[in-house]
Amino acid sequence: MEGPAMEGAAVSTALRSVLCRIQQASERSGRPSDRINLVAVSKTKPISLIQQVYDAGHRCFGENYVQELVEKAPQLPADIEWHFIGRLQSNKVKSLLAAVPNLDMVESVDNEKIANHLDCMVASIGRRPLKVLVQVNTSGEESKSGVNPSGCVELAKHVRLGCPNLEFSGLMTIGMLDYSSTPENFKTLSNCRIEVCNALGIAEDQCELSMGMSADFEQAIEMGSTNVRIGSTIFGAREYPKKE
Numbered sequence: 001m002e003g004p005a006m007e008g009a010a011v012s013t014a015l016r017s018v019l020c021r022i023q024q025a026s027e028r029s030g031r032p033s034d035r036i037n038l039v040a041v042s043k044t045k046p047i048s049l050i051q052q053v054y055d056a057g058h059r060c061f062g063e064n065y066v067q068e069l070v071e072k073a074p075q076l077p078a079d080i081e082w083h084f085i086g087r088l089q090s091n092k093v094k095s096l097l098a099a100v101p102n103l104d105m106v107e108s109v110d111n112e113k114i115a116n117h118l119d120c121m122v123a124s125i126g127r128r129p130l131k132v133l134v135q136v137n138t139s140g141e142e143s144k145s146g147v148n149p150s151g152c153v154e155l156a157k158h159v160r161l162g163c164p165n166l167e168f169s170g171l172m173t174i175g176m177l178d179y180s181s182t183p184e185n186f187k188t189l190s191n192c193r194i195e196v197c198n199a200l201g202i203a204e205d206q207c208e209l210s211m212g213m214s215a216d217f218e219q220a221i222e223m224g225s226t227n228v229r230i231g232s233t234i235f236g237a238r239e240y241p242k243k244e
């Protein structure tokens, strides 16, 4: 199924297969599959292929480069719910919000400065509150963004109490692509949720766990994920993989 030349028909088949695997994993986890959101990660993929996945009925897509999302979003249907999942710089926030009114969520908030900047820009542009996740670095790898697990409560509190134009919606992590440590990373995020929910006085079902990608989404669901981000298994391998 994977490969740069994957055709449109193949992406809709791949989408159905992924949805089926999500359903099976959610059954194993004892949760209804309609509680698990699929973000189809379309980075580096052409508009035509994204449109095929849209035509197959999917509405939630993710990108991790501002420039790419800003170019693509206006060429695609306005009822797409975009998730921004990459490293976000303050100087790009304004163009992101201006070009993508249907931005549904930023999954990658990992410091107060960027939270404050998003908060101000959402207010000044006059859009509805923006959902955000706090990204946690659960693997300790320096190459990965995210607040340390020990700092997640403070940042979540800041977003929830100090950023009125943001809607704190949960936690996100990128597991290590090493099967032996991935369960540990997911367990760490799940523990962070317990702490955050206690500190904020909110129920766990008000706090998403965004974890799981092509290689590990079933395991992530079994460990409590509510939001999986899947790129290559739907769209085929990325031809020119960019560094995260």
Ligand SMILES: *Cc1c(COP(=O)(O)O)cnc(C)c1O
Pocket: 041, 043, 064, 085, 086, 174, 213, 214, 215, 229, 230, 231, 232, 233, 244
């Ligand atoms: C690229 C990317 C994904 C999807 O990765 P695949 O392995 O292709 O499914 C998920 N999350 C983030 C943050 C990404 O950058």
